[in-house]
């Protein structure tokens with residue numbers, strides 16, 4: 001009928017609630033439709049700044065994660081041998097009393113004996129603070145086995161990085177380079193951005209050994225050999241320098257290219273920045289010829305040429321050191337092409353494309369004022385944008401590779417300019433960072449003096465004993481991993497089992513499936529968790545507490561299981577103090593609210609942590625008379641102040657009108673809920689670019705509490721903190737590495753990026769293990785959560801090992817054959833598929849599809865445990881022992897797990913079911929879960 005209004009979107013239920021998705025790490029806004037108290041449908045929130053209404057397959061399948069039969073139902077106490085899976089259900093009073101008893105004893109005697117490690121925890125601002133207040137240095141989340149190389153390299157170079165720290169300028173980039181991406185970092189935001197690039201006709205080049213995911217829609221795929229990205233990037237830098245296609249003006253203004261570096265071979269200050277008596281860095285002014293303070297009004301630094309400074313030492317600008325290194329023929333395309341697995345001509349062409357794109361600036365008509373007060377009529381930028389993630393960072397050369405990528409950005413002048421990569425507020429942060437980790441002094445009953453994770457500036461910030469040995473159970477911030485700023489979670493269980501550097505009492509894990517897909521060598525990890533001391537008959541790790549929402553493979557190894565809610569049943573806080581969700585045009589944060597009540601005897605982990613803190617009397621969690629300060633996590637989110645006026649949430653503070661800074665506001669959560677569970681602050685256009693030196697941005701960021709003061713941030717081509725570690729390794733100063741680590745520290749703590757072969761490559765005979773083996777994250781899955789989801793299992797319930805046809809042909813293999821994959825540390829038997837888009841010397845598979853039989857309430861004969869497999873079984877935790885020292889198979893600067901270094905051989909096997917050596921037997925579900933699965937529970 002004319003004029004009739006047709007309802008295109010009939011209500012699906014009786015209630016709609018907004019919250020934040022947790023089906024991957026992106027934290028999209030969602031609208032959850034409920035009917036009669038049950039979820040019927042999840043859609044994207046069109047108002048939300050992260051996803052603008054876009055919802056991916058994982059997000060919409062959240063309904064099946066909510067109703068998963070694998071949800072734990074009650075606190076559990078182990079009643080059999082560890083690993084056997086025999087538990088009894090207990091009440092929360094008993095569970096919390098047991099946990100409090102163990103933890104109270106540790107805190108009163110030696111707080112280091114608590115190792116508290118969390119997985120892809122989105123509440124690290126709370127969990128890290130809790131560890132600090134408990135007084136243990138032994139805390140971290142999953143970053144050490146994810147992408148700490150990327151984060152550390154960025155924070156020590158440009159005061160930001162990719163993913164949560166920055167984003168490409170989707171509206172103005174003309175050339176977009178993707179390096180080794182994991183598709184959940186980002187997911188929806190990058191998909192939206194890639195679509196925009198395609199609409200605008202921008203060119204996309206993907207550098208990745210495997211052409212899946214975003215690489216599949218790239219205009220050009222560069223299938224490098226794993227672990228050679230750094231060599232490829234440094235070769236491009238070689239070509240740009242040789243052709244003088246770098247942005248000298250940008251370098252002189254905004255980076256430390258002109259800062260003078262002392263040249264005093266063998267001296268205690270060799271390689272450090274020359275400084276005046278007040279400690280200010282110096283430049284050689286090309287206008288006056290004088291050596292003056294960096295940043296002096298009117299001064300312009302020379303970028304080359306030796307100069308004698310006031311005390312008689314010689315110094316050169318850091319740019320000269322850089323140019324000397326990368327103009328070396330060792331970085332010429334012809335010298336690196338063979339290792340990278342592509343031709344020299346191709347490297348030259350890509351470098352030329354980058355130079356050409358950078359030479360045609362994007363100009364935006366936005367006047368802006370720089371930190372020196374100079375007014376600029378417009379914003380000019382280099383339209384070359386980049387994004388990178390775990391693929392290039394999960395190598396033992398990952399830190400220096402990620403540094404190389406940031407170096408390339410700086411040389412192009414493509415940092416936070418129109419068309420390039422841009423900071424997401426609250427970044428940039430001052431660089432090099434200086435926030436030493438807490439844990440040097442541990443006192444029973446007292447908090448640490450600083451958060452357990454920090455960012456060292458030199459040897460004096462390390463957590464080492466007088467002999468140079470580690471003070472943390474994971475050896476982070478020791479000479480094995482001086483910038484281990486996200487911890488080394490992948491070494492915790494092995495070190496705790498070995499009592500290295502000391503035995504612990506309680507291992508407290510939260511949503512970290514360490515007995516399976518979160519550990520290299522999961523069978524060995526499980527063995528260590530269940531191992532007993534032959535003399536005492538006691539477990540080597542006396543207590544294991546595990547908190548999770550699901551019956552993962554790790555549950556069987558816990559003594560006490562604290563069941564968490566799902567993400568749809570609790571309050572949560574996506575905080576600027578933790579992992580922000582802002583974008584380049586303004587900071588943002590968000591909450592989760594319970595959209596339905598739990599139907600099981602479970603509690604939000606964050607509530608449990610706050611409850612434990614009150615029982616233990618942790619200083620910041622109790623009132624002066626010792627009563628619990630916070631009733632719940634929601635109460636903490638509203639009332640906790642990390643510094644006066646700065647709390648977990650930045651929106652609606654004070655009387656409700658303040659942003660960033662302000663007193664706690666009782667109505668804050670209601671204001672968030674009314675606004676769709678997020679807050680966003682829009683920066684003015686004059687603050688959108690050049691944030692490191694933009695007066696408007698720096699003032700606004702200071703007012704919001706994002707930075708402490710509005711000082712300009714100088715980008716660090718040359719990373720001086722690394723030179724401080726190197727000098728110690730050369731014998732200077734009072735804090736020195738142990739003798740057997742000095743050569744390693746001196747080599748890898750290089751203030752200028754360099755490339756070296758991944759350690760695993762050097763640890764094995766390449767002829768015996770000729771292939772690299774890597775994993776990719778399937779677009780519809782996120783860690784182990786996805787592959788127990790009834791909808792998502794229909795997309796992937798098994799995985800294959802993918803191999804190039806020519807490689808398969810040479811080995812006599814055909815599509816569908818089964819092979820045994822063998823590394824120096826283990827083997828796995830699995831089916832193969834032939835695929836064109838993979839580097840011929842690389843095999844790969846999807847991550848975290850394979851399950852241990854019986855876990856996650858999957859049927860014992862589920863495809864996940866019969867045809868699905870975990871590549872982790874062939875990845876070693878440690879390098880071969882040398883001189884009595886066991887070093888992790890990790891980056892030597894940050895300690896990041898080198899997942900993608902592993903080398904394998906493959907041999908034809910009989911068709912059958914997945915086999916690993918050793919083969920883990922099936923696990924049994926806890927009591928109550930089988931009944932629940934049969935519908936006996938409500």
Ligand code: SF4
Pocket residue numbers: 021022023024025026027028051054055056057058059060187188189
């Ligand atoms: S991208 Fe991640 S956070 Fe966003 S809807 Fe998908 S699963 Fe949820």
